[in-house]
Amino acid sequence: MNSVAELGSIDLTDPHTYVRHDLSGLWRHLRDEQPVHRHPETARGPGFWVVSRYADVQAAARDVKRYTSERGNSLDTLLLGTDPSGGKMLTTSDPPWHTHLRKLLLRSFSPRALGIIADRVRASTDRLIAEAVRAGDCDVAADVAAHVPLATICDLLDIPDADRAELLRLTKSAVSSDDPDATATDGWMAKNDILFYFAELAEERKDTPHADIVSLLATSEVDGRYLSQSEVVLNCYNLILGGDETTRLAMAGGIDALIDFPEQWQALRDGEADLDTAVEEVLRWTTPAQYYGRVAKQDLEIAGQPIAEGDIVTLWAGSANRDERAFDRPGEFDLGRTPNNHLTFGYGPHFCIGAYLARVELHALLDGFRRLVGGIERRGTPERIYSTLFTGFSRLPVRLRGPGESGVSAGAGAAST
Numbered sequence: 001m002n003s004v005a006e007l008g009s010i011d012l013t014d015p016h017t018y019v020r021h022d023l024s025g026l027w028r029h030l031r032d033e034q035p036v037h038r039h040p041e042t043a044r045g046p047g048f049w050v051v052s053r054y055a056d057v058q059a060a061a062r063d064v065k066r067y068t069s070e071r072g073n074s075l076d077t078l079l080l081g082t083d084p085s086g087g088k089m090l091t092t093s094d095p096p097w098h099t100h101l102r103k104l105l106l107r108s109f110s111p112r113a114l115g116i117i118a119d120r121v122r123a124s125t126d127r128l129i130a131e132a133v134r135a136g137d138c139d140v141a142a143d144v145a146a147h148v149p150l151a152t153i154c155d156l157l158d159i160p161d162a163d164r165a166e167l168l169r170l171t172k173s174a175v176s177s178d179d180p181d182a183t184a185t186d187g188w189m190a191k192n193d194i195l196f197y198f199a200e201l202a203e204e205r206k207d208t209p210h211a212d213i214v215s216l217l218a219t220s221e222v223d224g225r226y227l228s229q230s231e232v233v234l235n236c237y238n239l240i241l242g243g244d245e246t247t248r249l250a251m252a253g254g255i256d257a258l259i260d261f262p263e264q265w266q267a268l269r270d271g272e273a274d275l276d277t278a279v280e281e282v283l284r285w286t287t288p289a290q291y292y293g294r295v296a297k298q299d300l301e302i303a304g305q306p307i308a309e310g311d312i313v314t315l316w317a318g319s320a321n322r323d324e325r326a327f328d329r330p331g332e333f334d335l336g337r338t339p340n341n342h343l344t345f346g347y348g349p350h351f352c353i354g355a356y357l358a359r360v361e362l363h364a365l366l367d368g369f370r371r372l373v374g375g376i377e378r379r380g381t382p383e384r385i386y387s388t389l390f391t392g393f394s395r396l397p398v399r400l401r402g403p404g405e406s407g408v409s410a411g412a413g414a415a416s417t
Contacts, residue, residue, distance in 0.1 A: 013388060051314065167197070214236055247354075273336055287391070
């Protein structure tokens with residue numbers, strides 16, 4: 001696209017924009033010419049600031065004194081002017097409450113606490129990959145990536161097996177959709193169904209607690225008081241959305257990148273790529289949550305641009321992770337990239353509490369593909385999700401060969417920034 005000529009016509013509040021357009025040229029233009037861009041008002045709400053450079057995104061993300069998250073962190077709520085979860089949910093709260101709540105939840109997300117879960121992740125991922133190899137043709141997004149993160153976060157929340165398929169359907173509709181005709185109402189209905197589900201589950205666990213996060217939230221004191229029912233429910237909602245959607249999209253996106261960059265797939269298979277380093281590159285490359293939103297608490301400046309108190313500011317990690325000022329050859333997928341200080345998990349006090357778990361899941365995926373898959377090739381057209389917040393694939397049809405079969409992934413490397 002001609003980013004300069006079409007800049008005024010690109011609507012970042014429209015989920016279809018991210019499917020219909022390759023925005024790499026737009027982001028490059030913004031980083032170079034308008035690093036703090038004023039997005040115009042649309043039918044969905046008021047104008048807002050678009051911050052695209054790495055250094056500016058990083059600085060604003062860690063600044064909880066001059067920016068608030070309590071009016072929402074996604075355009076869906078920010079453009080409405082309020083967020084019902086503000087001040088209650090971890091991602092939409094500010095210190096000191098955010099600090100206290102985060103400390104409670106970190107009990108369940110530390111490497112030590114997740115030891116047993118990590119073993120399950122590796123076993124289940126190997127099983128799913130082996131089944132996909134036996135099938136030959138499969139949809140990696142649906143047959144592998146959709147199952148591992150959901151099963152893991154459901155284990156942590158102790159969700160009954162019978163409820164998990166329905167929760168997957170709801171999480172795939174709450175803030176994104178596989179359907180181009182999905183409406184905002186469809187998303188709100190899915191959100192409400194998830195909230196109602198956890199309201200009932202939290203009430204049960206309050207009386208008969210299990211060794212799970214729902215019970216932890218329902219029965220623990222934070223800063224001298226028990227959480228309200230809405231606080232418990234909203235944080236369960238946040239955990240299942242964050243624990244499922246983002247890692248699922250990173251997994252599918254990582255496999256897609258291995259197809260597009262066959263030399264990287266070969267490096268992975270030959271053991272030349274360190275798995276921990278490779279995981280970080282998948283995270284940088286995919287950046288499933290495209291941005292995080294804030295509202296200015298006072299008049300301030302970003303890169304010399306005045307921002308007024310009350311203005312919506314969106315921090316685009318997807319652009320920052322391709323910023324030439326922060327990364328060498330950012331348009332290349334390089335499993336050996338180091339250093340790789342990406343902003344996929346955010347930065348500062350709001351750094352994602354599920355980062356370790358996401359890394360475990362992606363490590364298991366890459367390790368499983370390295371050991372169990374001999375070759376990957378496309379078998380159809382990938383399909384992307386419709387969302388203003390998340391980005392990634394809803395469908396990724398491929399053919400997988402076993403480790404003893406010849407052939408490597410089909411596809412030509414394609415650089416983008």
